[in-house]
Amino acid sequence: MAQDRTATVIVEPDYAGHHYQAVAAVAGVAVHHGPVVMLTTHEGVENPSLRVYLGHLLDSDSFEAVGVFDDRRPPTADLARLSADWCRTGVQGVPVGRVVLMDGDQPLKRWWAVAPRQLRGLTRRPRVIFMLTRYPARLRLTDLTGWRLRGPKATLAVVAMLRRSLHRVVGFSGREDDARGWIVRRVRDPHYSSAHARDAALYREQLGLPQDKVVVGIFGAVGPRKNAPLILEAIDASGLDAVLVLAGGFEPGVQEWLDSLEPRDRERVVARDEFLDNDTLDRFVASADVVPLALTNNGPSGIMGKAQAAGVPVVTTGSVVRAREVEATGTGVACEFTAQSIGAAIRTVVEGDFTVTQELDEVTPEEFGRTVLGVDEQGRPYERIAR
Known part of the structure; x- marks a missing residue:
């Protein structure tokens, strides 16, 4: 059955490094299922990286970048409020089906407290997805520092899910790691180069x-x-x-x-x-x-x-x-x-003479985008069974 068109709100205030490249991978999948808006900083919409990484999407009618933040680290309350505002109005007349925070480590600390009141009363509740860039995917039992980072983040994610303000959490894993994760689903960072x-x-x-x-x-x-x-x-x-x-x-x-x-x-x-x-x-x-x-x-x-x-x-x-x-x-x-x-x-x-001992399957931008969104090729949400 064909899926109803739904819009995607991507929240990425930080334009430094390859942040917009990750946005391009996610937006490149999302535009197949409805219009996409990226909420970023006022400075970010003028940054050259926007055109470099997202130019092909900006030239279409399905993607727009809007400067709404003054700072690359806005308060979590602002992230939740502006996301909810776009859910109320929709994107190009299409209802919002998902909200994706591309750098969710810091907002996760207070999302469970501030987001429910913003999302309450929406005609259509969006599927909220957090991408964690600093979540330790695999840890030794003796890595106390790592567990002190991982435990609270997993707990906060569960609390936010119980309060119906978070539906999917994804975190980076090593490129040799093909496990799926449980509370925090794992995604390998794309690796590709146009030069050798x-x-x-x-x-x-x-x-x-x-x-x-x-x-x-x-x-x-x-x-x-x-x-x-x-x-x-x-x-x-x-x-x-x-x-x-x-x-x-x-x-x-x-x-x-x-x-x-x-x-x-x-x-x-x-x-x-x-x-x-x-x-x-x-x-x-x-x-x-x-x-x-x-x-x-x-x-x-x-x-x-x-x-x-x-x-x-x-x-x-x-x-x-x-x-x-x-x-x-x-x-x-x-x-x-x-x-x-x-x-x-x-x-x-x-x-030295280095030889690759394990061939790495190429992680394509499309695979990365689908895993972050948690959708199949038809845009339908899914949750993989952890291994």
Whole structure:
């Protein structure tokens, strides 16, 4: 039986990094079943990444992006109120069937308290979906820190479900993890690249990068949490003749750090503070000898997925999820969160011969979008049985 057309409200105030790329994957599925509106910041509708990732949808009649937030981290009450407002009015005359919060970790803390009163009284209650980007999917029994993060989030999700303000919760898992999850359903981050390391020399020529040095790359949104000073120190510890390439939009504090470097250190850093479209970002990643990820968030990384797809080894620290993934697939090395350990790992991957030990099935944007929405190819909701 054909499904009634229903609209989708996607809430994503944060335009940094590849947030809009994830929106594009979800919206690309949702538009087959009705119009889609993305609620973002006033600044977000002017950001170049909107056109890069969502331009093909913006050119259609089925998708629109609306700036309604002043801040990339709006209060949960505002998220709930504005979502409910769109449910009351509908999208292009079509009733709203689902609301998707693409970065739900912080709102989850209070959603159970503020959302029910906003959703109460709606003629048609939407199916509310949360995407968690910082939910530890798999944990060792001894990982007390991980359990302290996971337990409260799962509990809050159940409370929100019992109050009829939440219907589906999805969280990232490692790309080697094909389990389904129970309370929080698991989805693998898409990994694909339009460039490959076998053409690294060509990309370095196009991008103005040195051919005769080891290229260590930090890409995408370049901010303090990516720990560029630690990586530069690790390059020293490695003893390699290497340059650190920072390419992508710089967050506050990065340029100030660059300006504070001694001339000798500054000469070893290639800085490109600019928005990178997807193909350019892929070429930067594929041009590197190694991509280090010194991040303390215990989740997968979009840049890591690009590196894996491009055949570039990864050095990861600060995440059990990423460590498990590189160990299972042979796509890099996990190490301790110190300059000496990271430097030794960089030297290992540059001088070593890495062979993928587990082939990763490609996670397509469409598969990612359907899993987040919890719909089949006809747009009908489903709930998979956990394994």
